[in-house]
Amino acid sequence: MNISQVSKKYGLSVDTLRYYEKEGLIPPVHRNESGLRDYTEQDCGWVEFIKCMRAAGLSIDTLREYITLYFKGNRTLQKRKNLLIAERDKLQARLKEMQGTLERLDYKIRVYEEKIVQCEKELLKKRKSK
Amino acid sequence: MNISQVSKKYGLSVDTLRYYEKEGLIPPVHRNESGLRDYTEQDCGWVEFIKCMRAAGLSIDTLREYITLYFKGNRTLQKRKNLLIAERDKLQARLKEMQGTLERLDYKIRVYEEKIVQCEKELLKKRKSK
DNA sequence: GCTTGACTTGGAGTAAACTCCAGATATTAC
DNA sequence: GTAATATCTGGAGTTTACTCCAAGTCAAGC
Numbered sequence: 001m002n003i004s005q006v007s008k009k010y011g012l013s014v015d016t017l018r019y020y021e022k023e024g025l026i027p028p029v030h031r032n033e034s035g036l037r038d039y040t041e042q043d044c045g046w047v048e049f050i051k052c053m054r055a056a057g058l059s060i061d062t063l064r065e066y067i068t069l070y071f072k073g074n075r076t077l078q079k080r081k082n083l084l085i086a087e088r089d090k091l092q093a094r095l096k097e098m099q100g101t102l103e104r105l106d107y108k109i110r111v112y113e114e115k116i117v118q119c120e121k122e123l124l125k126k127r128k129s130k
Numbered sequence: 131m132n133i134s135q136v137s138k139k140y141g142l143s144v145d146t147l148r149y150y151e152k153e154g155l156i157p158p159v160h161r162n163e164s165g166l167r168d169y170t171e172q173d174c175g176w177v178e179f180i181k182c183m184r185a186a187g188l189s190i191d192t193l194r195e196y197i198t199l200y201f202k203g204n205r206t207l208q209k210r211k212n213l214l215i216a217e218r219d220k221l222q223a224r225l226k227e228m229q230g231t232l233e234r235l236d237y238k239i240r241v242y243e244e245k246i247v248q249c250e251k252e253l254l255k256k257r258k259s260k
Numbered sequence: 261g262c263t264t265g266a267c268t269t270g271g272a273g274t275a276a277a278c279t280c281c282a283g284a285t286a287t288t289a290c
Numbered sequence: 291g292t293a294a295t296a297t298c299t300g301g302a303g304t305t306t307a308c309t310c311c312a313a314g315t316c317a318a319g320c
Contacts, residue, residue, distance in 0.1 A: 003297070014297085015279055022299095023277095034286060036297055055224075056231035060277065074249055081242035088235040095232060098225055101186035105218040112211035119204055133267070144267085145309055152269095153307095164316060166267055190307065 001039040010051050017047065025050050025063045057094060058087055131169040140181050155180050155193045187224060188217055
């Protein structure tokens with residue numbers, strides 16, 4: 001799979017794909033004979049994982065640290081687990097806060113609906129009274 | 131309430147408070163005789179609202195647009211409502227995606243726990259066989 | 261009244277995460 | 291075979307959202 005196919009598949013620009021690789025967020029992608037990127041199934045898996053984690057707000061730095069540990073093998077299992085737990089906890093906190101904000105927006109929208117109805121009533125009154 | 135008190139109360143730096151005001155995210159804050167900011171209850175309300183919306187991911191641009199509409203009065207009620215609905219929908223989508231990522235992280239962490247147990251077992255085996 | 265610390269402004273600087281560019285090589289279509 | 295298109299790299303530029311700075315005014319303690 002070449003880079004533009006992967007770009008389409010995951011909705012990341014080719015520049016972003018190269019950037020993630022350059023920054024060490026994903027392992028070096030497999031190349032064909034002439035040096036062009038040829039993403040394997042596994043390469044795609046990493047892209048998908050990073051895309052997902054980035055969308056959830058994990059930083060480039062954190063993700064780079066994770067894959068750096070990953071490449072040090074089994075002796076970093078505990079560290080990687082701890083990193084994931086820390087990020088999970090942060091994500092959970094963000095989610096809770098955002099859930100609250102969603103409810104607040106819902107409430108605000110309902111209030112706007114009432115205000116709009118109210119406003120229309122008043123306009124009607126004014127017209128009648130003329 | 132002076133700016134550093136508001137800063138402490140909401141956990142936003144004084145620079146950020148001034149920046150939000152300069153950018154028109156919050157209405158101009160009340161000043162005392164000598165020109166220093168003296169936040170009213172209402173000013174604080176705006177600060178809290180903007181802080182909350184920013185934390186949920188609404189952009190500076192969007193929030194500026196909202197308060198610009200707000201200051202045009204009742205004839206922008208429908209527009210403001212539509213803006214809030216659009217942002218609510220985006221937030222809801224983000225939340226759903228992030229919820230999925232949270233579950234994925236939870237799963238990954240459980241897998242790590244198993245891997246760690248497995249790894250320790252193997253270490254023990256190696257030691258015994260020596 | 262003077263020093264020390266807080267507040268003011270306009271504008272410059274920074275961090276994170278891309279995004280774009282130039283110049284070179286590779287592939288595809290005709 | 292050649293033109294058009296895609297990919298490569300290193301590095302510069304951009305966007306968003308702050309964050310810091312300088313130079314000046316204001317306020318509180320002694």
